[in-house]
Amino acid sequence: MASEKTPTPLGSNFIRAIVDKDLEQGVYQSRKWAGSPGDAAHQAAGQPDAAKIRTRFPPEPNGYLHIGHAKSIFLNFGLARDYAGVCHLRFDDTNPEKESQEYVDSITDAVKWLGFSWENGQESNLYFASNYFDFMYRAAESLIENGHAYVDSQTPEEMRITRGTLTEAGKNSPWRDRTVAENLTLFREMRDGKHADGSLILRTKIDMASPNINLRDPAIYRVRRAHHHNTGDKWCIYPMYTFAHPIEDALEQITHSICTLEFEDQRPFYDWLLERLAEAGLLAHPLPKQYEFARLNLTYVVLSKRKLIQLVEEKHVSGWDDPRLPTLAGARRRGYVAEGFKLFTDRIGVSKADSWIEYTILEDCMREVLNEGSERRIAVLDPIKLVIDNYPLDSNGKSQVEDCFAPNHPLKPELGKRVVPLTRELWIEREDFMEVPSKGFFRLVPDGLVRLRYGYVVKCTGCEKDANGNVTVVHCEYLPDTKSGTPGSDSIKVKGNIHWVSVTHAYECEVRLYDRLFKEAHPGQGHTEDGRDRDFLTDLNPNSVTVITAQLEPSLKDAKAEDSFQFERHGYFVADIKDSVAGTPVFNRTVTLRDAWQK
C-alpha cells in the first residue's frame, strides 16, 4: 500500500517534534498538579494534570521585553495553546540587585499586549521564583545532608584559579571535605546573617575535573544583603540561576523548559540537580526537561539587554518606549501590532542554527497585517500648494467646496466611504510635481495630465518660483467631466494619480518619520582600523527620526491614541499613545509602503 505523504504542518520545528513524541509515548501522563506549584508531597495530593504540557516564559525583571522575547513568548505560549497545555509567566527574580517592580509591570503589560494570558480557569499561572526561596533553602540543606554540597571559604579570586581553564582540569577546594555537620552549621549561619557578603558560598560537589566547566562544583547560594522587590529583607542569601531555575521548573510541574542556546552546557547540571532532589524525595518523576533554541538576531537592531539599557540611560533614545527601540513597548508605540509579531515568529521558525533575520521580514509582516486592518486616509507630508485656476468661485469670490468620496478600504467596500472636501487651493506632495520630469516619472509635469485621487483629472499649466528658483505654487486647470464616480471619470485615462488635501480644511499636524536606529546591518560587529572592537554606538543612524508638520485630511483630527491608518501612497501611521490629545492627535510613521519605483 502506498503511504500518502502528509504535508509538513506549518510551523513544524524540532521542539514540536519532541512534544509530539512525548505525548505519543505518554511521558507525562502520570503527572499530577495540585493547583499550585509545590514539592513532591504537595503535587502527589493533587489530581492528574489536565494540562497536557506545561511550558513557561521566565524573564528576569531587570529590563524591558524586546522582539527577541516575543519569539520566546510565542514559542512557549503558542506550544501550550496548540497542545492543550498551559504556559506560566514566571519572574526569575533571584538577583535582588538588578530587579524592580517597574520591570515586572512592563513585562506583564507586554505579554498581555501580545495576546496571551496566564489565567487558566480559576488558576493564575503567574509566579515568582522568589516565592520558592523556602523550598530552595530546604533543597540546599538536603544536598548538604546527602554530601552533594559544601560551604566554600575560598575568595572569588581563589575560586577562579582553582576552577581551571577550558583545557586544564580544576583543583579541589581545600574546604571541599568539610563534614556534613560543619557545612550545615555554616550554611545556617549564612542564612542567619552571621557571615559577610561574599565571604562564604555554597557549592555543589560534583567534579572539579569535568570537561564541562559548569560541572566543576558550581556555586548555588551566595550571601548578599540586598533588598528584594518581593521578599524584602527576609533573606540575605540568594540562590543562583543554575540552582534556582531547574527547581522553579520542577515545582511548577513544567514539562518542557525551553531556553536559548547559551544554556546548553547547563543542561547536565539541570538534570543532575533534579535527580538528586528526586532521590531525596523532594521532587518526583517525571522531571522537567530543558531544550534550547537559537536566539533571535535582527539586522540593524541590537537586542542585548546591556546595550538597550545603555541606549536608554545615555539618552540616545527618549526612553524604553522610544518608537525606534526594539522593545515591545517601543514597537507598540511605533504602531507595530501583536498580530504582526505572530506572523513574524511563524515566518522565521525555530531551530538551533545561529541566524540573522533581515529586518525587512519584520516590516513586511507589519505591512501585511496593517494593510488588512487599517483604514485609508489622506495625508500630505511635504506640502506644496496646487491652485486649480478654473475652479468655480462663489459670489463672494470664495472657492466652491465640493464633496469627494474616498473609500475607507479599497478591498472592503463594507467599511464605507468618507467625505473629503475639494476646493480651489490644495496641498499636494512636493515630490509629485517635477518641472523637468525624470525618466519614468508619471505624476504632475507641465502640460501633463494627472488625476487628483477621488476628484478630477487636472492639467498642469505651470508653476511659480521664489528668488532661489524653488517651486512655491503649482497651477493647473481641472476637466469638469472627469470626476471620480461619475460616468465621465473614465473618459480620459491617466497613469498618474496623486493625493491632496484642501488648504482651507486641512488638519496641520506633527508627524514623526522614523527610520532604522542603526545604519549598519550588524551594529558594533567587527573591528576598527586599529584592530579594536567597534562600539555599536558609532553605528547609530543620526537621522533615525524626522519631525515634520504635515497637512492631513480633516477626519484625522478625530483619531484616538493607537488608531492605525494607512496614509495613502505613504505608509502606515499610528496616533501616538503618549503625545496625542483628544482632538489633536500626533502621528508616528510605523512603516512605509513598499515602493517599487526606482527613482
Place this chain on the structure above:
RNA sequence: UGGGGAGUCGCCAAGUUGGUUAAGGCACUGGGUUUUGAUCCCAGCAUCCGAAGGUUCGAGUCCUUCCUCCUCAGCCA
C-alpha cells in the same frame, strides 16, 4: 590545542527509522489586475544539501576524516 552545539537557494527553514522529482515563506525576475508606482493574481527561481572519501540497488539522511561558525572559565541570568 577541553567540553557542548550548528552548517540545506540571497535571508529564514521543512526534511520521521536511508527510497526514487530536496516542502514552504521572504527576497528576486518576468507577466496580469488596479483611481495607492501599494495590495492582489499567475509563472520562474538548489541535478543539489560545509568539503572530501566510504557503505548501499539507493544517502541531505549511515560511517570516516577535514573545514567554518557559535558557546562555556560571574559569588549575572
